[in-house]
Structures are given as C-alpha cells and as structure tokens.
Amino acid sequence: MLLAIDCGNTNTVFSIWDGKTFLCTLRTSTHHARTADAYFTWFSTLIQHYQIELNITDVIISSTVPRVVFNLRVFADRFFGCRPLVVGKPDCRLPTDARVDEGTSVGPDRLVNAAGAFDRHGGDLIVVDFGTATTFDVVAPDGAYIGGVIAPGVNLSLEALHNAAAALPHVDVAKPQGVIGTNTVACIQSGVFWGYVGLVREICARIKAERDRPMKIISTGGLAPLFQQSGQLFDVFEDDLTMHGLTVIHEFNKDNAA
Numbered sequence: 287m288l289l290a291i292d293c294g295n296t297n298t299v300f301s302i303w304d305g306k307t308f309l310c311t312l313r314t315s316t317h318h319a320r321t322a323d324a325y326f327t328w329f330s331t332l333i334q335h336y337q338i339e340l341n342i343t344d345v346i347i348s349s350t351v352p353r354v355v356f357n358l359r360v361f362a363d364r365f366f367g368c369r370p371l372v373v374g375k376p377d378c379r380l381p382t383d384a385r386v387d388e389g390t391s392v393g394p395d396r397l398v399n400a401a402g403a404f405d406r407h408g409g410d411l412i413v414v415d416f417g418t419a420t421t422f423d424v425v426a427p428d429g430a431y432i433g434g435v436i437a438p439g440v441n442l443s444l445e446a447l448h449n450a451a452a453a454l455p456h457v458d459v460a461k462p463q464g465v466i467g468t469n470t471v472a473c474i475q476s477g478v479f480w481g482y483v484g485l486v487r488e489i490c491a492r493i494k495a496e497r498d499r500p501m502k503i504i505s506t507g508g509l510a511p512l513f514q515q516s517g518q519l520f521d522v523f524e525d526d527l528t529m530h531g532l533t534v535i536h537e538f539n540k541d542n543a544a
C-alpha cells in the first residue's frame with residue numbers, strides 16, 4: 287500500500303493507493319511547523335473514520351515547500367518504517383526528462399503533473415493546475431517537461447485585492463451572471479472569473495502557436511471545474527492528476543530499482 291503526499295503551498299493532500307484505486311484522500315492546510323506526531327494524530331483519526339485496514343509499505347512525497355519535507359520524512363520513518371521517495375531528490379528518478387535552463391529547479395508538483403498526464407494521454411500536452419499559483423506545464427511528444435507558465439492563483443488574486451484595497455471585501459470566486467457587475471462583489475467576481483478565462487485561453491493559444499502543433503489541454507486542481515463552465519477551455523479535467531503522477535513515479539522507481 288502506497289501513501290502519496292502532495293504538499294502544496296496552501297494545502298497538503300494524502301492519498302492511499304492500494305495498487306488499483308485510491309482508498310481515501312485526506313486534505314489539511316500546509317504548515318511547515320507541523321511535527322511528525324501531529325501528522326500522525328490527524329491521519330490516524332481520519333483513517334479510523336474511513337475504516338481502512340492500513341498496511342502502508344511505501345511513501346512518496348512531492349513538496350513545493352522544502353521546509354515540510356523533514357517532518358514528513360520523520361512521519362514516514364516513525365509510523366510506517368519506510369524511507370520515502372521525495373520527488374526532486376537525486377534518488378527519485380523520473381520516467382521522463384525535464385528540458386529546462388541549467389540550474390532551474392522545476393516545482394516537483396509540475397514534474398509530477400507532467401508524468402501523470404503523459405502516462406494517461408501520451409505527449410503534446412498542456413497541463414493547467416489551479417493551485418496556489420495557476421501553472422501551465424508543457425509536455426513534449428516524448429513526455430519531457432519542456433517548461434511552461436506561472437500565473438498568480440485565483441484565490442491569491444482575490445486575497446491580494448482585498449488586502450490592498452480598504453473598501454474591497456473578501457470574495458469567493460464564482461461564475462458571475464454577466465460581465466457588468468452592479469455591486470462590488472459582482473464586479474470583483476467578474477474581474478477575476480472572466481480575467482482567468484481570458485488568461486487561460488490566451489496562454490494556451492500562444493503555447494499551441496509557439497509549439498506549432500495540436501495539443502491536448504488537461505486541467506486539474508479544485509477550481510478547474512468552475513472555469514470549465516465557461517465553454518471549452520480544456521479537453522479533459524482530472525481531479526486526481528497529481529496523485530496519479532505520484533503513483534506513476536513510484537512505480538517507475540520500483541521497476542528500476544537496483
């Protein structure tokens with residue numbers, strides 16, 4: 287049984303993979319100061335609720351927050367007796383290359399998304415992930431990650447507006463009725479919602495033009511379905527893409543073990 291951990295800047299997600307399906311997915315906010323014991327208290331309480339008979343033998347971690355990795359390593363070692371694979375570390379091999387500028391460290395979540403998407407769809411992909419940042423990851427025909435785009439995340443933009451402007455309230459992202467807002471909330475929702483629809487359309491069109499070939503657009507992340515409501519922005523939505531990528535990378539390392 288594999289425990290896959292996807293640690294983003296906002297949320298950390300744990301999924302248990304039995305080799306065929308994800309038995310459960312648990313979500314908590316990311317805190318660098320959370321100890322291994324605190325992870326276990328939270329984790330074991332929820333596992334009891336799901337009534338899963340645990341037999342975790344392997345752990346794989348992708349973390350965009352370097353500081354949390356230490357406590358997650360201790361968690362894996364202390365409670366499951368295993369040394370986790372950590373994406374981005376030299377002992378974790380990737381099934382495909384990353385062809386980027388020398389010295390660049392690509393976010394592990396982007397490499398994982400690329401691996402997961404290539405496994406399901408083959409090459410020539412744009413993966414759009416609506417997390418803390420909105421990222422676009424470009425996958426070549428051979429599955430290599432060849433770069434992409436980083437834009438501010440949707441919730442981050444809303445928060446920045448609220449924090450910077452005294453008269454603007456905190457607003458949740460939603461699809462507005464029209465474009466012309468007749469109250470403050472509707473105006474902000476319109477700016478952010480239609481602004482992101484335009485951002486996604488423009489960036490994908492430019493990536494396709496720059497690559498000069500047909501590409502499939504895969505979306506993931508909690509907010510992707512909301513944006514899908516506004517016409518055909520994406521070809522496919524996959525809420526488990528990062529988790530799937532982690533299982534693919536884990537399998538690859540197992541198969542290629544010495």
Ligand SMILES: Nc1ncnc2c1ncn2[C@@H]1O[C@H](COP(=O)(O)OP(=O)(O)OP(=O)(O)O)[C@@H](O)[C@H]1O
Pocket residue numbers: 293294295296297298313416417418419441506507508509
């Ligand atoms: N399973 C879920 N239940 C409730 N809300 C969700 C769920 N998944 C996503 N969301 C909502 O969508 C937003 C985006 O989620 P996602 O997991 O893609 O990124 P994030 O956790 O915000 O960012 P990061 O992965 O960078 O930490 C969340 O902040 C949350 O508001």
Ligand SMILES: CC(C)(CO)[C@@H](O)C(=O)NCCC(=O)O
Pocket residue numbers: 294295350391392393394395396417418419421436
């Ligand atoms: C862009 C984020 C924050 C998205 O989670 C993450 O992938 C990251 O910290 N990346 C490092 C820089 C890069 O990917 O080029």
Ligand SMILES: [K+]
Pocket residue numbers: 294395415417507528
């Ligand atoms: K994410």
